[in-house]
Amino acid sequence: MTLANLKNIRQSPREQWLRWAPYIAAGVVFVLVPLLVPTYINSLLTKILIFAIFAISLDIIMGYTGLPSLGHAAFFGVAGYTVSILLVLHGIENFWLIALLGILMAALAAAILGIIALRVSGIYFLLVTFALGMLLYSMALKWFWLTRGVQGLPMVSYPDLGLSWLTWNNTSFYYFVFVFFIVCFFLMYRLVNSPFGRALQGIRENEPRMHALGYNTWLYKYIAFIIAGLFAGVAGVLFPYYARIMTPYSVGVTISTLAMLICIIGGLGTLWGPLIGAVVIIVVEYLSSVYVPERWPLILGGLFAITVMFLRGGIAPYLLRLWKRVSYGSAKG
């Protein structure tokens, strides 16, 4: 049952109000709460939004197009390193300029790696994206002249937007990231609901049929791969400003699999699923970093196993069903 079908059901005013309830709840959490809570929670919410953008960008190729990529952090990392290198090593402070360059570099990296990765499909696609992700990771680790290797590039400043009235702190930085999140979410929403997005879902369901219908499926997959890389780049541009440091770890396979976990725990093929997944994962990560920092990988591994064995469809479908029962209960009869 998709959202499009649900919209056709005639609703009473009470039901219409209920339809909007989740959006209102999300709005309250993400718009009003940050004003009232301590700043470390704002910092946590910032991280959630950055990883939500990143995970949703992975969802475009993994959930909507059916291409499981295990090297998605490559594009996140390329954008992050572009920003950090330009800012730290070359002293270019204008945020708009370096952000644009970072996003373009991520898209360029996706355009190059996509040609190689899309030679194959299925398991092989996964293995090849994994290897290509590791290639970029080893570049970040070994090219000391460019990336400072394992030391990383420290970022001390907030983004320089050229606005003199703006004072930076955790809260204002949160809203800054929030604006990016809303814009990205809206653009990706339009994308997956456009004819192009429908074609991607057709490719996911039955590629030979789409091919027979006259679609150039390779080109569709290639463009989807580049767009996913571009949005991963947006998250990557914001990340070093949040983390205050850019290290090879952020390009590595840990971040790639974390995004994959966020997508699957939230529910593949929905845009708000990865947002819920990001909330769950980042909060659990925060709690474990406070109480048992040494055992975080163990908890993460356990989460992977539990998600796979018991939450296979993700949280989003469960919530959707629950919400449907509450808000459409009488209409369904």
Added chain:
Amino acid sequence: MEFFVLNLLNGVAFGFILFLLACGLSLALGVMGILNLAHGALYMVGAYLGWTIAINQGLNFWLAVLVGAVAGGLLGLIMEWGFFRYLHGQLNEQVLLTFGFIYILTNLTQWIWGPIPKAPFTAPFLAGSFPLGSYTYPFSRIATIFIGMILAVALWWLLERTRAGAIIRAGMDDRKMSTGLGINVGLVSTAVFALGAFIAGAAGVLGARMFGVNLELGLNVLLYALIVVVIGGMGSIPGAILGSMVIGIVDSFIKGLNPDLGYFSMYLIMIIILLVKPTGLLGKRRI
């Protein structure tokens, strides 16, 4: 000439370790369609257990190999029985689950053995070296080549010349048909998976001299094994051997000529082969 022989021997020894790793991965993929990314983590557990037996306790090296192998095999059995049999054909889930196993096994290993890497080790009687022109060459690598060859031939014989091998190949080609003919494909899958895990555990001890014993092993050797499977073609023992040798020898020569480039050589090989022949060198299936 010396340079050539030295690098060739190094490459072949390296290649055989890779083969021991990759054959289990390749068979699991080919027979069951299961992508076990925790294969490298089994190797790592084998290496640490081998270190405990051979160095910490000072017992026989071959006992260490056996313990590493049995531990790998047992872990493999648990994974297959407890998890993989419920995940047929679900690629994303397999990836997440096996990555979870990497984190769990690596963290548990760190918990038990501590974060500091152990010194590379080998059997006492293999610790020496012999003169090769103006260089000296370690015995342990020659031994690795012999053991690798014996295992490769044994595996090939098992798969191509025995009834068990015929059953495995039948399960690989057509699962439904084999089940219909009364073959217990589930049991065959479990056996093949455990065999691959067993060999990976043994490889952890045999390769301890070359790769060392550390916590990054789980991911590092996995990457090599995956690239071998990609370029060799999955589910094929000759493909795994060919892929291992190509990676081992080319890697060794490029590292000998230019150490900086050496780190990227295996990716370059993979990219070139994928651009020329996407099915891998000996892969049959259209993908």
